[in-house]
Amino acid sequence: MKRKKKERQRLLQETLEENPFMTDEQLADRFSVSIQTIRLDRMEQGIPELRERIKDVATQQRDSVISLSPDEVFGEMVDLQLDKRAISIFDVREDQVFARSGIARGHHLFAQANSLAVALINDELALTSKAGIQFTRQVRAGERVIAKAEAKKTERERTVVSVMSYVGEELVFAGEFVMFRSNDIEAPEKEREH
Incomplete structure (x- = not known):
């Protein structure tokens, strides 16, 4: 189970590097887990929520x-x-x-x-x-x-x-x-x- 979680978190990181604008709902669907699981994975990985990711990227580009x-x-x-x-x-x-x-x-x-x-x-x-x-x-x-x-x-x-x-x-x-x-x-x- 732990290996599955680590693999999912690695894939989550890669997915968000490729498309930082995916919602937690879209990620939950992609990985066939609950939204809460995605939120916990993000928190453990230090990945901010969608609004913060958008704001960070937007600020860099303005x-x-x-x-x-x-x-x-x-x-x-x-x-x-x-x-x-x-x-x-x-x-x-x-x-x-x-x-x-x-x-x-x-x-x-x-x-x-x-x-x-x-x-x-x-x-x-x-x-x-x-x-x-x-x-x-x-x-x-x-x-x-x-x-x-x-x-x-x-x-x-x-x-x-x-x-x-x-x-x-x-x-x-x-x-x-x-x-x-x-x-x-x-x-x-x-x-x-x-």
């Missing part, structure tokens, strides 16, 4: 944003590699959904994706010049939306950023943003050939 002030990013920025990729988390509240249907207002999902695309750009002036978006599933109050942005192509003063937003592992929003940037950067040799 100072990296060049194109926006930190409070202009919609959602919690949890990862940022300028001109490469970024991740943010948005917990949908009751006041962000339509009263009759309980469905999140689309402009909140768009704001999360668009501000993430802007934040990704390593330039003081980054503006959305064009966007193609698709909502793939309704989002409701209480759900957590994780948006992942990736710079796909840069040519001169334009960068194409793809943003995919998920609830759990289900895609809820997809967007491609063409971002204007004031600095003219040369695309890598490989991109110029295509």
Whole structure:
């Protein structure tokens, strides 16, 4: 039994290093144990609860944003590699959904994706010049939306950023943003050939 516990705690640590935003409920399901067991394992390993993990990662990333002030990013920025990729988390509240249907207002999902695309750009002036978006599933109050942005192509003063937003592992929003940037950067040799 002890060996099983040590193995589970090792896997828990690895799982949270890979995805620090998993809830205790998701971890309990993954390891087929109770939520209380996960909490005890986390405490023994010195792993903070989800809110603290999010806050720690967000605090580390906030100072990296060049194109926006930190409070202009919609959602919690949890990862940022300028001109490469970024991740943010948005917990949908009751006041962000339509009263009759309980469905999140689309402009909140768009704001999360668009501000993430802007934040990704390593330039003081980054503006959305064009966007193609698709909502793939309704989002409701209480759900957590994780948006992942990736710079796909840069040519001169334009960068194409793809943003995919998920609830759990289900895609809820997809967007491609063409971002204007004031600095003219040369695309890598490989991109110029295509």
